[in-house]
Every structure is written in C-alpha cells, then in structure tokens.
Amino acid sequence: MTSVEEVLTSNLYTQQTKKLYKIGEILGLHEDQLAALSTPERVIQVKVQIRGDGGVIKTFTGWRSQHNSALGPYKGGVRYHPNVTQDEVIALSMIMTWKNSLLQLPYGGGKGGIRVDPKALSREELEQLSRNFIDAIYKYIGSNIDIPAPDVNTDSQIMSWFLDEYTKISGKIDPATFTGKPVELGGLAVREYSTGLGVTHTAKLAADKFLGGIEGRRVIIQGFGNLGSYAAKFFVENGAEVIGVSDSKGGVIDPKGLDVKKLEEVKKATGSVINYPEGKKVSNDELLISDCDILVPAALENVIHKYNAPKVKAKLIVEGANGPLTADADSMLKERNIPVVPDILANSGGVVGSYVEWANNRMGEIIGEEEAKKLILNRMEMAFNAVYNKYNSLGDQDLRTAAMVVAVERVVRAMKIRGLI
Structure with a gap:
C-alpha cells in the first residue's frame, strides 16, 4: 500500500478525534471530558x-x-x-x-x-x-x-x-421518526435540494468575506450526485461559473464554463459526467488540484490530504462531503492562507431541512416550501456569522477550529448542566 492509499483508507474516527482534541486544548478541557465527548x-x-x-x-x-x-x-x-x-x-x-x-x-x-x-x-x-x-x-x-x-x-x-x-x-x-421522506408521506420538497442550497449559500457568504463576492467566480465541484448537481445549479443562479465537475468515473473541466443542465442530461443518459462532449477529461485527483476560485469536494472523506494539499490551487474550499480533508491537509491549507469552510457548517443545509420537516410533522404540516427555504437560509446565515465572529476573535485559527469551538462549547455547556462531565 502506498503512502497516499494509507491516508485515503485511514480511520475517519481517528481523524475526527484528533480534531476534537485540538479544540479541547483551546477550550481547556481535560482528558476525561474529551473522552466523554468522543465516546x-x-x-x-x-x-x-x-x-x-x-x-x-x-x-x-x-x-x-x-x-x-x-x-x-x-x-x-x-x-x-x-x-x-x-x-x-x-x-x-x-x-x-x-x-x-x-x-x-x-x-x-x-x-x-x-x-x-x-x-x-x-x-x-x-x-x-x-x-x-x-x-x-x-x-x-x-x-x-x-x-x-x-x-x-x-x-x-x-x-x-x-x-x-x-x-x-x-x-x-409517527412520520417524524424519519426525515427525507416523499412529500406524500410528510416530506418537504425543499429537502431534496436543501444540502446543495446550503453549500452554495455558505459559499456565497464566505466568498463575500474572502474573495470580494461570488459573482464571476470559477467553481469546481468534485461529486455530481444530488448535492453536487443542485449546488452547481445554485452557483450559476448566484452568478458564479461552474468550470469543472466529476463523479466516481472521472471528471471534465472547461475554463469557458460548463452547461449545468447539459451535465445533468449527460449524467442521466450515460451514467457519468465524463461523457460531457466538451472540455478536458480529467481524473478526480487532477480535478482537486485544478485552477479555480472555489473548490467544493462533495464526494467522500479524506480526498484532500498531505500529499495533494500542497498542490491545491483553489482560493476557497467549501466542504460539501463529510470529512473530505484530513487533519494534515487542514494545517497545510491554513499555512497557505486558503480558507476552508468546514463540513459541519457548509453541508448542514440538509440537516436544517430535516429539522424543518421533523418540526412540520409534529406541528401538523403547516409549513410550505418557500417558508422552509427561508428558514434554512436564515439558519445557515446565523451559523456562518457565529463562526466568522469566533474566527476573528480566536486570532490565529482557521474556520474549522472556529466552527468546532462554537459547536463543542454548546455541547459542553449542556453536558455540564446535566452533570454528564
């Protein structure tokens, strides 16, 4: 097994625990408290x-x-x-x-x-x-x-x-036991695209802070499933330009821009975006290190690691997938001053959509699609602002650290009040 393969197959739990212990140092948590939080x-x-x-x-x-x-x-x-x-x-x-x-x-x-x-x-x-x-x-x-x-x-x-x-x-x-259901069974239409909507909205908020806005920014999305395809659509609606996408079989890049609707048609007809007629065919590895303004890894975990992080050319990374960056990659990108909007913030539109669906089921189906969409966007913006403010107050830390500090602090307070730590 090569060193790269070792990273790609490394234990995600170990990676997440490593990140938690870093937050524990900032918050002054002791070993027993960290054990309670990680177990x-x-x-x-x-x-x-x-x-x-x-x-x-x-x-x-x-x-x-x-x-x-x-x-x-x-x-x-x-x-x-x-x-x-x-x-x-x-x-x-x-x-x-x-x-x-x-x-x-x-x-x-x-x-x-x-x-x-x-x-x-x-x-x-x-x-x-x-x-x-x-x-x-x-x-x-x-x-x-x-x-x-x-x-x-x-x-x-x-x-x-x-x-x-x-x-x-x-x-x-009890339909509220599950979310992501069809509309006929108490689901909400917004849930189908809420994760992609949240990723794009968070990317827009981050681009406003770090890139001077999202208008005209070149976007690459690794992963063109439900999340990636909707994110691509919303990026275009927000004035950005999608120049590269991929799926499990490979990807395509065109600096002049890709037609998102045509990409969806090609994917549906042939099973892969690699059959898109224009642009350059690339591997997923190549896609991740291609030149762009915003990179959205929206496939699987650990795809950006210490071996390819030094080659990343994006100016901003927005994590669509869970855990697409290793802890080593985080450190390297921070040193290179490339902001990373972490998964727990960027792709949380899906769970906010689930929350709205769950609450709607319990209240008797009183929320419509447009109201649900506004609730998701407002909650995402509130969370982004909390993270950005914490990022500024912490000083020499990255956005993931700021997000984790905000999140872990709230759990720690609840556990302390309940006598659990």
Missing part, C-alpha cells in the same frame, strides 16, 4: 439478512451509532456502501453532534450504515434489506429518540420503506 453513548451492530432473488440467503452487517444526546434526540443519516465500517459510522455520528450543535438544532448526533453495494441488489432485495434493518433497530429509534434520514446511496424511497416498516412493527404512526 458514543451507544453503538448498535446488527445482522441484516435477505432472501436473494435466486433464493439464497444473503447476510450483511449494519450499524447505528448514537453519539451524544445532551442537546436532544440523535439525528443523522443512514448510508449504504460496500466500505462502511463501524468506526466510520461512529465518526460520522460525532460530526453530526457538532453539526446539529453549530446550527442550534435541538438534536444530538447519530449515524447509520449497512456494508452493502446497493447497485448489486434488485429493487426487491433493496426493499427487503431496508425493512429488515428497521426490524433490527426499531426499539432504538423514534421522533423523540433517534431520527434517521437519507445519506450516501439512500433516498426518499428507502425512507418510505423505513417508515412503513417502523409503523408495522412498532404500532406507532
């Missing part, structure tokens, strides 16, 4: 079995990590991916704790995952898998306990199966 309250591992289309029993492993409930019920998505691990799920649940705290949402952090390649399953097998996962964890979730949502390779259809199975097995009609 999940509960991790559930389950065996999920399905009868495959050929009649063969297939067995998968699933997890739900419930990291911290000091501020409220656990909240976070469920991902289906062949490389999911327990440590990854724990790390992502920790990120959700800080994200929910930073946005001043009444939630703690949770995350779930099943180690599976969903593309290798038929629709019937995928439904079985989803229902059986809920069968295994239903005792530990609920609108006042733990609220799952979509994540990597899961969507509103899977949330529908989750909700239906939960209703059958628990006997509770």
